[in-house]
Amino acid sequence: MRGSGDRAMTLRDEAVRIFGSSGADVEEWEVVVMHRAHHAQDGTWTRATWFALEDTDLADAIEIFKSGTLAKIEDLPGFCSASLMVNRAERRAVTTVGYDDRSSLEYSREGANAVRDQAARQMDANLLDVAEFELALAHLHVPEMV
Numbered sequence: 001m002r003g004s005g006d007r008a009m010t011l012r013d014e015a016v017r018i019f020g021s022s023g024a025d026v027e028e029w030e031v032v033v034m035h036r037a038h039h040a041q042d043g044t045w046t047r048a049t050w051f052a053l054e055d056t057d058l059a060d061a062i063e064i065f066k067s068g069t070l071a072k073i074e075d076l077p078g079f080c081s082a083s084l085m086v087n088r089a090e091r092r093a094v095t096t097v098g099y100d101d102r103s104s105l106e107y108s109r110e111g112a113n114a115v116r117d118q119a120a121r122q123m124d125a126n127l128l129d130v131a132e133f134e135l136a137l138a139h140l141h142v143p144e145m146v
Contacts, residue, residue: 001028029094032062033084035070040080044098044135045105049116051093051125058086061093061123069119073097076111078104093125098135105132 012024053061065084073082073095080098087093097112099105120127 027087027090029085029087031083031085033066033070033082035074035083036081037074037079038081040098040135041100043101044080045102045132046096046098046135047105047108047112047130047132049095049097049130050128051095051120051123052128053086053091053093053123053125056091056124058088058091058093061125062086064119064122065095068122069115072115072118073112076108076115078108092128102134 016024062084070082073079078099078101080100082095082097085094099108116127
């Protein structure tokens with residue numbers, strides 16, 4: 001990752017120019033869990049949830065996600081994939097959950113809220129934000145990590 005920094009900066013600067021942005025924030029996130037029921041297809045939608053893990057041991061939070069939360073997420077209708085990434089320096093985590101299509105994402109919303117609330121309580125985490133996106137590019141070559 002560090003060896004590609006100069007090339008990545010060039011690509012990032014080009015993306016900023018193409019999108020007409022004023023700049024890009026760069027943060028390092030570690031992929032600690034990656035689980036796929038199947039690969040994403042055109043029309044996949046994703047829900048991302050950010051947490052602050054202020055007093056939580058990161059290893060405990062990761063284990064809670066792996067041993068309990070993930071199975072509940074996998075039971076949601078239209079489940080495609082899930083990941084957990086952490087920013088150790090900032091003590092933050094983000095989960096991404098992919099759904100086969102927008103209607104599955106919408107149908108899962110109530111169940112996902114319940115799973116998220118329970119996970120936040122178990123991890124003693126503060127919910128920072130939740131956002132839903134259509135997946136535009138699914139080209140992440142990360143092996144299954146559960």
